Amino acid sequence: xxxxxxxxxxxxFDDAEEIRVKDPLSYALGAMNExxxxxxxxxxxxxxxxxxxxxxSGAYKITAKGLKALYGDETPVRGDIIVTVKGKVSDLxxxxxxxxxxxxxxxxxxxxxxxxxxxxxxxxxxxSFDDHNFEANAFIFERRDTGKRVKVVYDxxxxxxxxxxxxxxxxxxxxxxxxxxxxxxxxxxxxxxxxILLDEDKYPGLFxxxxx
Numbered sequence: 001x002x003x004x005x006x007x008x009x010x011x012x013f014d015d016a017e018e019i020r021v022k023d024p025l026s027y028a029l030g031a032m033n034e035x036x037x038x039x040x041x042x043x044x045x046x047x048x049x050x051x052x053x054x055x056x057s058g059a060y061k062i063t064a065k066g067l068k069a070l071y072g073d074e075t076p077v078r079g080d081i082i083v084t085v086k087g088k089v090s091d092l093x094x095x096x097x098x099x100x101x102x103x104x105x106x107x108x109x110x111x112x113x114x115x116x117x118x119x120x121x122x123x124x125x126x127x128s129f130d131d132h133n134f135e136a137n138a139f140i141f142e143r144r145d146t147g148k149r150v151k152v153v154y155d156x157x158x159x160x161x162x163x164x165x166x167x168x169x170x171x172x173x174x175x176x177x178x179x180x181x182x183x184x185x186x187x188x189x190x191x192x193x194x195x196i197l198l199d200e201d202k203y204p205g206l207f208x209x210x211x212x
Contacts, residue, residue: 015198070148138198149212153208
């Protein structure tokens with residue numbers, strides 16, 4: 001075990017693209033020097049979620065694509081982004097996915113930071129759920145400064161199914177699996193995560209970005 005740092009079982013976590021943002025609140029209160037970038041890696045998301053799965057990795061890529069579409073070559077501004085989740089918090093895995101998006105963008109629901117003074121740098125209610133207009137794995141990102149909006153849709157169904165992974169899942173979760181079965185399941189499960197993070201080009205339609 002490496003002292004002072006997390007030790008991940010999967011080496012590909014470090015190969016996933018970084019997401020860089022600027023956060024004016026961090027400058028205002030002295031957490032970072034003016035102009036420095038805040039860097040998010042996939043490992044940061046695992047620390048928050050406690051695991052690595054297709055939903056968590058999908059949300060990470062959704063955020064990366066949404067910010068790229070909004071800002072192009074500019075560095076995205078954390079806390080200046082509005083996010084709308086197309087459905088209820090209880091739909092699909094929208095709860096955990098929204099937490100990933102919130103961590104990176106700063107956009108938060110009613111529990112978010114209310115700001116300094118008259119609300120400066122506030123983040124609460126910048127993330128909301130569109131309860132009455134469900135669309136599977138669809139998220140709208142909007143810049144507060146320009147009003148530019150994009151929709152990112154994630155469709156993991158385009159990935160091939162692996163019956164063996166499904167067979168092993170129950171045994172692993174219940175604790176009945178052998179060590180060999182656990183290793184096989186981990187390889188298949190994390191292999192799917194790796195595909196989402198690194199090999200999306202092989203699966204057209206996995207992510208779709210549309211300007212609104």
